[in-house]
Amino acid sequence: MNQLTFLGTGDAMGVPRVYCDCDVCTEARLMGENKRKRSSVLIDGGDGDGTSEQFMIDCGPDWRSQMEDQGLRMVHTLLITHAHFDHIGGLPEWADACRWLGVKGRLYAPREVIATIQGQFPWLGRHVDFLETDGGIELGGWKVHSWKVCHGHNGYSYAYRLDQGGYSWAYCSDAIDLKTSEKEPLHGLDMLVLGTSFVHELAEFSTRSVYDMREAQELLRELKLGHTYFTHMSHDVDVRQNYNLDQGITIALTGMKVPLGTLKLEMNA
Numbered sequence: 001m002n003q004l005t006f007l008g009t010g011d012a013m014g015v016p017r018v019y020c021d022c023d024v025c026t027e028a029r030l031m032g033e034n035k036r037k038r039s040s041v042l043i044d045g046g047d048g049d050g051t052s053e054q055f056m057i058d059c060g061p062d063w064r065s066q067m068e069d070q071g072l073r074m075v076h077t078l079l080i081t082h083a084h085f086d087h088i089g090g091l092p093e094w095a096d097a098c099r100w101l102g103v104k105g106r107l108y109a110p111r112e113v114i115a116t117i118q119g120q121f122p123w124l125g126r127h128v129d130f131l132e133t134d135g136g137i138e139l140g141g142w143k144v145h146s147w148k149v150c151h152g153h154n155g156y157s158y159a160y161r162l163d164q165g166g167y168s169w170a171y172c173s174d175a176i177d178l179k180t181s182e183k184e185p186l187h188g189l190d191m192l193v194l195g196t197s198f199v200h201e202l203a204e205f206s207t208r209s210v211y212d213m214r215e216a217q218e219l220l221r222e223l224k225l226g227h228t229y230f231t232h233m234s235h236d237v238d239v240r241q242n243y244n245l246d247q248g249i250t251i252a253l254t255g256m257k258v259p260l261g262t263l264k265l266e267m268n269a
């Protein structure tokens with residue numbers, strides 16, 4: 001059975017934020033329900049049929065401790081959404097692990113993301129094969145499609161849609177203000193992982209880079225899909241609170257596992 005595991009559900013700073021003593025950051029330090037490492041997920045087939053290649057989406061600076069949290073010794077294949085530090089900061093450690101294990105890691109990303117990564121970490125090519133997703137790829141039995149999405153003040157990110165056996169889901173951690181064409185691959189999904197940094201972000205719109213929960217719910221009402229998990233959450237989100245989110249939305253928690261392709265989830269609409 002394919003499953004997705006949330007390795008981290010935090011925004012660029014993680015929770016607690018290093019400089020912050022707000023209630024959420026304090027709870028994260030003292031108890032830990034709100035402790036959030038930088039966002040990434042693990043996709044695991046595990047059914048031994050040869051189509052179950054394990055891979056991660058994104059490899060932020062918490063990669064090493066996320067591997068330890070899950071009791072994982074190695075993941076050979078990564079999909080990268082964009083070349084921002086909170087999504088690629090773990091690549092040098094991952095490449096070092098490839099080196100010490102004597103394996104060539106496989107890093108899949110859109111062509112322009114690969115170029116930026118190679119500029120930032122020019123030595124990675126010794127231990128990593130860079131593979132472009134632009135024309136579509138097959139990975140772990142999934143047909144994978146990447147496309148560019150608006151990341152507001154931070155430029156552009158990419159989202160991934162994965163299809164297998166009539167089941168489709170997407171990972172879109174860093175997006176805001178999606179245009180009609182950017183929303184197109186999100187229609188009719190069985191499941192979506194969507195970034196929502198704040199519950200209601202008050203900062204001026206031009207300075208923002210990720211949907212808040214209010215805007216995300218408007219988007220989801222339009223898309224009419226199965227189930228949505230919110231990730232990439234800042235210290236504005238307190239997982240102990242009930243935000244009265246629409247039916248079919250779950251705030252993702254670290255370690256949460258979601259079956260992929262086994263359940264046809266109920267439609268929201």
Ligand SMILES: O=c1ccn([C@@H]2O[C@@H]3COP(=O)(O)O[C@H]3[C@H]2O)c(=O)[nH]1
Nearest residue numbers: 011012013083084085086087154209
């Ligand atoms: O060109 C850039 C721009 C930004 N960044 C990082 O990505 C983060 C995105 O969220 P943020 O805006 O809160 O913080 C940003 C930085 O940590 C980066 O690595 N390269």
